[in-house]
Structures are given as C-alpha cells and as structure tokens.
Amino acid sequence: EDQVTQSPEALRLQEGESSSLNCSYTVSGLRGLFWYRQDPGKGPEFLFTLYSAGEEKEKERLKATLTKKESFLHITAPKPEDSATYLCAVYLLYGGSQGNLIFGKGTKLSVKP
C-alpha cells in the first residue's frame, strides 16, 4: 500500500533555531513530491516540487531535498511567521481510485519569539 509518513507530528522551535522536517514514503512509483504550507482555516499553499533524487529547491528560509526514500524540509533561522502546518504529498505513477496525489498528515511547526 502506498504510504506517506511525516515526522515529527509537531515541532516547537525558538526563533532562529534551525531544524528539519521529514517526509518518508513507500510507494509503487514516484513521479514527484510536493511540499505545501497550510495556515489554520486555509487551503494548502504550494511551496516546492521535487522530481528526482538529489534535487534541491530553496525559497527564503526553506530548503527542500529529495532522496529515493524520503524528503527533508530544512528551515534555517525560522521566524514566528513560519509557524504553520507543513504537508508533504507524493505524486504517484499509478494512482487509480486513491488519486495520484497522496498526502502525509503534516508537521505542525510553532516558532516562538
């Protein structure tokens, strides 16, 4: 069964304290991996797409990396406005009735000033 697991479920950081979020996946075929940010009461906001192992993408304080089994979202010197839930989603080669995009449960990040 195709599965996406994110860890930790929740992460509390002090402002400026860098850390990483993990997304591991067990899927029959990967076409791509997406990272999203979701604020309370809003829809997910697209951050990055990664298509192949070794690929990296950066945006401001965020950097996403991809290996054959997992992806990391590195947050450097976070600020309180980075507080949100970060979702990882895997785009499958063959989705069928489960759809092509499977989401993890997310990591809820809190950054304290």
Added chain:
Amino acid sequence: DTGVSQDPRHKITKRGQNVTFRCDPISEHNRLYWYRQTLGQGPEFLTYFQNEAQLEKSRLLSDRFSAERPKGSFSTLEIQRTEQGDSAMYLCASSFRDNSPLHFGNGTRLTVT
C-alpha cells in the same frame, strides 16, 4: 485574485439535508480536484476531472456524493442526506496538467448538526 475560489466558506446544515459547494479553478487549468480534510489529517482524495470528464473517484466515496464540471469550467460537489461524519473541510484544487502542482482554494468548512 486569480487563484482557486470556493463558495461558500462555511456551511452549517442539519443531518439529512442536501448541500452543494462550488469551485472556480484557475482559468487556464484543465484538471480540477476535490479533497476532504479533517482535523489533524492531510487532505484525502475524493475525485478529479480532466476538463469536463470525471476520470477518477475514490473508492471511499459514498453514493451520496456527486460532482460535476459542466463545460470544463467551474465544478460543484453535492452531498445528499448529510451525516455527522461528513463534517470536514472540503478543498478544491486545480492544476495545469498531469504531474504539475495542485493549487488549492481555501475550502468550504461543512458542519453537520
């Protein structure tokens, strides 16, 4: 604003009533998706359209749920005879083509009393 738009933002209904939600995708996007999200979970796939054709439907989707996308533009999601278990955030997303990022609206929050 040229993002994905959903209406209404909130809907409170009594058990047994029918409800309908509307989604207007980004205009040049051919694919339209419906997802459902409950608290602490990632979005769960319901169905998707390529233009006006409904290509996949989740096996988990009850016969009480129906979606349409007439003329390949906006889409509606109808839930008949609502149950308390239908309470969730219903998210619509669109994408330009297969394997390109999904862009989400801010959802319709349904509460069934």
